[in-house]
Amino acid sequence: MSIIRVENLIKRFGNITAVNDISFEIEEGTIFGFLGPNGAGKTTTINILCTLLAPTSGKASINGHDCMKESSKVRKAIGIVFQDTTLDKDLTAAENLIFHAYLYNIAKDKMQERVDDVLRFVDLYDRKDDLVKKFSGGMKRRLEVARGLIHRPRVLFLDEPTLGLDPQSRTNLWEFIAELPEKHNVTIFMTTHYMEEAEVCDRIAIIDNGKIIAMGTPDELKKAVGGDVVYIKTTDNASAKKEIERLFRLDVSEKEGELYLTCVMGDTCIPEMIRTIGERVLSVRLQRPTLNDVFLKLTGKAIREEETSGMDTIKEEVRAYRRRH
Ligand SMILES: Nc1ncnc2c1ncn2[C@@H]1O[C@H](COP(=O)(O)OP(=O)(O)O)[C@@H](O)[C@H]1O
Ligand SMILES: [Mg+2]
Numbered sequence: 001m002s003i004i005r006v007e008n009l010i011k012r013f014g015n016i017t018a019v020n021d022i023s024f025e026i027e028e029g030t031i032f033g034f035l036g037p038n039g040a041g042k043t044t045t046i047n048i049l050c051t052l053l054a055p056t057s058g059k060a061s062i063n064g065h066d067c068m069k070e071s072s073k074v075r076k077a078i079g080i081v082f083q084d085t086t087l088d089k090d091l092t093a094a095e096n097l098i099f100h101a102y103l104y105n106i107a108k109d110k111m112q113e114r115v116d117d118v119l120r121f122v123d124l125y126d127r128k129d130d131l132v133k134k135f136s137g138g139m140k141r142r143l144e145v146a147r148g149l150i151h152r153p154r155v156l157f158l159d160e161p162t163l164g165l166d167p168q169s170r171t172n173l174w175e176f177i178a179e180l181p182e183k184h185n186v187t188i189f190m191t192t193h194y195m196e197e198a199e200v201c202d203r204i205a206i207i208d209n210g211k212i213i214a215m216g217t218p219d220e221l222k223k224a225v226g227g228d229v230v231y232i233k234t235t236d237n238a239s240a241k242k243e244i245e246r247l248f249r250l251d252v253s254e255k256e257g258e259l260y261l262t263c264v265m266g267d268t269c270i271p272e273m274i275r276t277i278g279e280r281v282l283s284v285r286l287q288r289p290t291l292n293d294v295f296l297k298l299t300g301k302a303i304r305e306e307e308t309s310g311m312d313t314i315k316e317e318v319r320a321y322r323r324r325h
């Protein structure tokens with residue numbers, strides 16, 4: 001069932017079209033990612049869905065409730081982690097959550113239990129009586145996720161949740177986020193301009209200049225780019241090159257003593273390649289296209305030129321984490 005439906009949504013600010021006729025649906029219990037550069041229209045879309053902003057035209061609903069006409073029902077169904085932190089630094093972690101629990105009219109006899117539950121989930125239970133101003137960036141983000149969950153929303157919005165965090169904290173945060181749909185029975189709508197982070201999503205919409213330019217699973221989007229690159233080292237590159245070219249009918253190139261070729265499904269053509277070149281093979285590695293390659297292909301520009309260091313590590317750790325669970 002689709003828990004979020006958006007149809008032909010448009011938002012203009014004067015002569016700027018921040019959101020330009022977007023439509024999508026999000027299945028309940030999934031992680032949906034909005035991936036796009038700064039200024040693409042991600043926060044504007046979230047603000048409309050969260051009933052904080054009226055669209056110029058179009059429709060949006062959450063859990064069957066119209067975001068414009070039934071805003072109080074929508075608000076009860078959602079939790080939000082904003083792009084900029086909104087915690088009260090002079091309160092403790094637990095006090096911040098209690099404050100929020102009052103705002104959401106959570107029954108007094110259930111409050112303490114709810115607060116403790118979410119604090120345990122984000123691994124901050126031991127720090128619950130510490131002032132937030134003593135917390136690191138990563139801890140604050142986790143506390144905001146806890147706060148967003150306290151009234152048990154059906155949908156949790158996370159707007160650039162990892163902005164400004166160091167790589168280690170980002171990885172930790174993604175581990176929490178990946179667990180959310182199952183453990184807390186929520187659907188996640190998140191935005192990021194760090195392409196590798198979008199790997200945890202079940203589905204992604206790539207947004208640029210207010211328009212959705214591609215939508216699909218991370219694998220679907222990457223496959224559309226046109227293939228993996230396979231690198232092979234052999235004891236005799238000249239003969240191996242000829243034989244692989246004959247077998248697959250494609251061009252093999254050589255760089256720094258290593259052969260490489262692009263093929264649609266690298267993982268399935270590797271075994272055959274190895275059988276062909278037999279004992280000459282020294283090493284084989286497979287490089288999959290990244291979501292940045294997808295963005296580059298679609299728009300002709302990199303989503304993010306700077307700050308990509310450390311991202312491969314994160315990507316690998318998130319994948320390893322997913323495999324373990
Ligand atoms: N309140 C506003 N008034 C005028 N322009 C705005 C306002 N909010 C956003 N914009 C513009 O709309 C575009 C999309 O912004 P935003 O949704 O914040 O993008 P993102 O979150 O993807 O970085 C940008 O060009 C931004 O400057
Ligand atoms: Mg934004």
